[in-house]
Amino acid sequence: MTTLENRPNTALLVVDVQNGVVAGAHERDAVVANIGCLVGKARREGIPVVWVQHSDEHLASGSDDWRIVPELTPGGAEPLVEKNYGDSFEATILETVLSGLGVGQLVVVGAQTDACIRSTLHGAFARGYDATLVGDAHTTEDQTAWGAPSPDQVIAHTNLYWTYQAAPGRTAGTVATREVDFAGTS
Structure with a gap:
């Protein structure tokens, strides 16, 4: 139940599944396969x-690192939003794109869990969107050398706290790929 008026639709938001972003990511192939299933x-x-x-x-x-991974191909009519900050809404056309599609509910997948996924989820929620995270369709690389928890712990913690995210007039949650019901989220 988004707080955005006249925005009943749902969109799948695929964030930064690029060669250079996911090359060393935790369970990269499984996550990319789950994202591919959801795109289909x-x-x-x-x-x-x-x-x-x-x-x-x-x-x-x-650059080659900048390109979307070869297993996933954006459709010719599917919007592509270029960004320079963690939050996919920050200084981009994303809000305009989603408004034009009547979208108030986002199903979020991609990378990196502890950077752009986290920032985009919070950015969407703060802007009035309902935001569902697909728990087995996001990933991150190993940042333990800089004091971060292991990637599996980062992913598990993000899935846990997003499950219980709450705010007036908005819904959040975490689901598995097999549980995604686009009709039930709009």
Whole structure:
């Protein structure tokens, strides 16, 4: 029940599943396969798929590392949002794209769990969107050398706290790929 008026639709938001972002990610192949399943399901059900692609000084726009992984191919009519910050809404056209599609509910997948996924979930929720995280369709790389928990712990913790996220007039939650029901989230 989004707080955004006249926004009854759901979209699958695929965040930063790029060669250079997921190359060393935890359970990369399984996560990319789950995302591929969800993209296929969304397309079959007529649910918009919105792609987000990050670039910065370490991920140059147009480079091979910047490209979406070869297992996933954005459809020609599917919006592609370029971003330079963790939150996919920050200084991008994402809000305009979603508004144009009448979207008030997001199903979020992608990378990196502890950076762009976290920032985008919170950014969406703070802006009035319902936001569902697919618990087995996001990943991160190992940052333990810098004091972070192991990737499996980062993912598990994010899944746990997003399950219990709450705010007036909005819903959040975490589901598994097999549990995603696009019709039930709109």
